Amino acid sequence: MGVDMAEELLKGNFKVKNPVKVEKQAKSEPVHEQLRKRALASLGGSMVYMERKNLTWDGEKG
């Protein structure tokens, strides 16, 4: 049967030339990435999230 339909983003009655696949969640996605996604999706009340890195601000110098 060719491609596994469950993994296709496009669903139709023919096979496209360049199937678009759902990117499987890499099993080894680091814990901090999993946590960041879930935290941002559940903000509210005591649930807040602070970026661990890539801060735009590193303190007032001087």
Place this chain on the structure above:
Amino acid sequence: MAKILMINPVIREESAPQNIPYGLTLLAGIALEKGHQVQFYDENAWRKGDKVIAEVCKADDWDVIAIGGLTTTYGSIKKILRIVKEVSPKSFIIAGGGIITSMPKEIMAWLKDIDLGIIGEAFVTWPEVLAKIDDKDFDFSKTLGVCYRDKEGNPILTNVRPNIKDLDVLPYPAWDLLPLEIYFKNSQNLLSEAAFMAKRRIDVMGSLGCSLICKFCWHLGTTGDMLVEENEAGIKDVRFTYGRNIRYFSPRYIVDMVKILVKKYNVDHAYFVDENFMTMDVASGRTWLKELSDLWIKEGLQPTSRRDGVPDDQNKGGVFWSGTSHASLAQKETLDKMYQAGCSSLVYGIESFDPVILKNLGKGVTQKHNLEAPRICMESGIIPVPNIMIGFPQETFFSIRTTIECMIKLGIHAKPHFATPYPGSEWYYTYKDSILEQYNGDLEAFIEDLGDASKITAVISHNFSPAQLLGLQMIVMQRNLRLLDQTEKQWAAANALMKPLAVPKGSFHMVNKKIQAPIEEASRAL
């Protein structure tokens, strides 16, 4: 010996149970030590509903049925008491905790089935009351720290019960009486990587009280913050003050307790329910947290990831811990030690970044503290959890903008809480008339409406209405300065014509002074 049924009511109905009823299980521990017959039903964990509660009440001839919790358990307690009275009408009903301490008269009036309220700290009052019940002596007029009923059923308060001096005399909570596996199932939370991986998290308590005087906060009348005095009509009632009795357990007590939790239940994360680690540390002369961290390591509780200097997702054992910090009182040196020992996250009640709001809050922090503290914490390796609130009395478009700008600077994502006047807090007494007005004079309706502050109940903002605050909450969550500008452009001029929903007033119940409530002079066994 009295046969006692203790019931833990439901809290946060909308989410799975995560926090053990610490106060109730400590009291259960005390009752067990005194030789009483105790059964515990944790409806918050089981959530089995009315039929099962009725069966529990029928399970024996209970001399005493005790129930209590924070104010937001009011609805659950009301429902449970209705069942209790129907099924077990002869039992003597005792209530305690924040719900009744903040407003004893009202609660005794609304919940007529309560025979006795225990007001404030219960460590001594509770066993004393049980001993009297054993002796069939139901005259509580000489017992400190209670609200009893006179012959006509009117609630009468007795004088305040002094705090115990030394917390180390307390037994451990009676964990065995709880369905702990239910709590362990909900161990994971999103506050830190370590907590995200937690499989067996449990609450622990390291201290009681906090020296600060934040206007939204309350100290349960258990920390030297409460007096009982006569009001203008000569009737005794509770008054809350800026007085505090600061008490912390010794690091030895805490570490020994956690070691037992590991041995008995394989606990991997200790969540400290303390109001504020840092004010305790200051009170100890900056020794308490360092000693606690050192002992945590020495006694083998340190997570292996911290010992080996590898990321926490490679941890192989040990106990992480978390708690609450303070923006101007946390010191780098202490945070570093805490990180080493396994501290994974610290809540910072940032609340706002606006200088005017901060100045009025009583927290003793400036905008600079709030900007620096989360970063210093992050640098130590401990994840800061910076809470944000909107809807302060002094909130303006300007203050909201400041808060959003600082959130962007620091990389904070939050859907802010709404400033809420919980009973007991300075806000509650200052705005009680406005609250009543907003609830058509029905205070009970306000109490029943209270949940966590992610929805609006009574507004205490002098400038904004509920509709505006709801919109501003989304704007802050999206950190969307453009939408804020547009909103301000359209609304700001209109604000001058608005009648505020909240107007501050003085109250008998709030004494804005440092009057310390009594504490016992020496340590003694309970």
